[in-house]
Amino acid sequence: MSATIIDGKAFSAKIRGRVAEEVAALKRDHGLVPGLAVVLVGADPASEVYVRSKGRKTVEAGMESFEHRLPAETTEADLLALVEKLNTDPAVHGILVQLPLPKHMNADAVINAIDPAKDVDGFHISNVGLLGTGQKAMVPCTPLGCLMMLRDHLGDMSGKEAVVIGRSNIVGKPMAHLLLGESCTVSIAHSRTKDIEEVVRRADIVIAAVGRPGMVKGAWIKPGATVIDVGINRIDAGDGKTRLVGDVDFDEAREVAGAITPVPGGVGPMTIACLLANTVTAACRANGLPEPEGLTV
Ligand SMILES: Nc1nc2c(c(=O)[nH]1)N[C@@H](CN(C=O)c1ccc(C(=O)N[C@@H](CCC(=O)O)C(=O)O)cc1)CN2
Numbered sequence: 001m002s003a004t005i006i007d008g009k010a011f012s013a014k015i016r017g018r019v020a021e022e023v024a025a026l027k028r029d030h031g032l033v034p035g036l037a038v039v040l041v042g043a044d045p046a047s048e049v050y051v052r053s054k055g056r057k058t059v060e061a062g063m064e065s066f067e068h069r070l071p072a073e074t075t076e077a078d079l080l081a082l083v084e085k086l087n088t089d090p091a092v093h094g095i096l097v098q099l100p101l102p103k104h105m106n107a108d109a110v111i112n113a114i115d116p117a118k119d120v121d122g123f124h125i126s127n128v129g130l131l132g133t134g135q136k137a138m139v140p141c142t143p144l145g146c147l148m149m150l151r152d153h154l155g156d157m158s159g160k161e162a163v164v165i166g167r168s169n170i171v172g173k174p175m176a177h178l179l180l181g182e183s184c185t186v187s188i189a190h191s192r193t194k195d196i197e198e199v200v201r202r203a204d205i206v207i208a209a210v211g212r213p214g215m216v217k218g219a220w221i222k223p224g225a226t227v228i229d230v231g232i233n234r235i236d237a238g239d240g241k242t243r244l245v246g247d248v249d250f251d252e253a254r255e256v257a258g259a260i261t262p263v264p265g266g267v268g269p270m271t272i273a274c275l276l277a278n279t280v281t282a283a284c285r286a287n288g289l290p291e292p293e294g295l296t297v
């Protein structure tokens with residue numbers, strides 16, 4: 001059996017199209033233009049690429065993009081002052097501080113300084129608490145993208161066994177809460193999990209988010225399972241070049257799984273589409289307008 005490939009690139013383009021329609025309607029009916037501010041501190045090459053892509057896709061969807069690029073030596077106080085300015089700017093509905101931040105900064109303090117209503121990354125402690133208690137939150141973009149793909153592919157997930165491999169605040173933990181919200185039976189596996197292969201082999205849904213290239217082997221996968229690979233690992237391709245691989249051994253797993261996301265072209269593009277979706281949701285909430293359907297949970 002060879003798995004269905006879940007095409008995140010095509011699906012993310014569909015979501016971005018939906019976002020653009022909603023933005024056009026907000027402009028037409030309410031004179032409202034959603035605005036997203038992205039803050040990049042320093043010059044990490046991967047972050048540069050992501051921030052550029054976020055700005056371009058924000059504009060393509062008809063929204064306003066505000067890019068703030070600060071030098072790596074920026075003090076935390078100066079970054080907090082910028083966040084405070086964006087918090088009170090009525091043209092800004094979403095604020096995102098690109099991670100990782102330089103080592104001298106306390107990322108938690110910076111994230112928790114963002115107005116939770118504008119926290120389109122869903123990383124603020126208030127949004128974490130809302131999601132964890134099943135209340136309306138801003139949902140982190142990568143797990144939201146994974147959930148959208150799962151809903152699209154599987155429909156009802158009630159009663160299914162789901163395993164999240166990885167316990168990060170950005171992906172693993174929020175993903176587990178989202179799957180609980182779908183009435184899955186959820187396990188979180190991590191570096192200290194005993195018999196991890198056995199835990200994964202029970203799962204109808206596998207979310208791999210550990211940051212270890214090819215760690216999840218084909219033999220770990222239950223036949224027919226749906227596999228979502230969040231890993232984005234750049235490895236040596238042997239010819240002086242590098243290539244991107246996920247946390248799942250794709251060639252092995254595709255022979256066993258029922259469906260699988262590729263890397264690249266799976267979860268990654270959904271992250272940015274969900275960021276745009278969250279910005280529209282934030283703009284609607286800030287203006288007391290109904291939230292567009294299908295853009296959040
Ligand atoms: N504030 C945030 N920082 C970071 C986040 C985040 O959600 N919020 N996530 C990652 C980086 N990221 C977005 O910021 C991101 C990563 C990867 C992709 C993507 O589309 N990947 C492509 C491959 C791209 C390539 O060739 O390098 C894919 O998987 O197909 C989008 C966004 C950390 N920081």
Ligand SMILES: [Mg+2]
Pocket residue numbers: 141142271
């Ligand atoms: Mg992400």
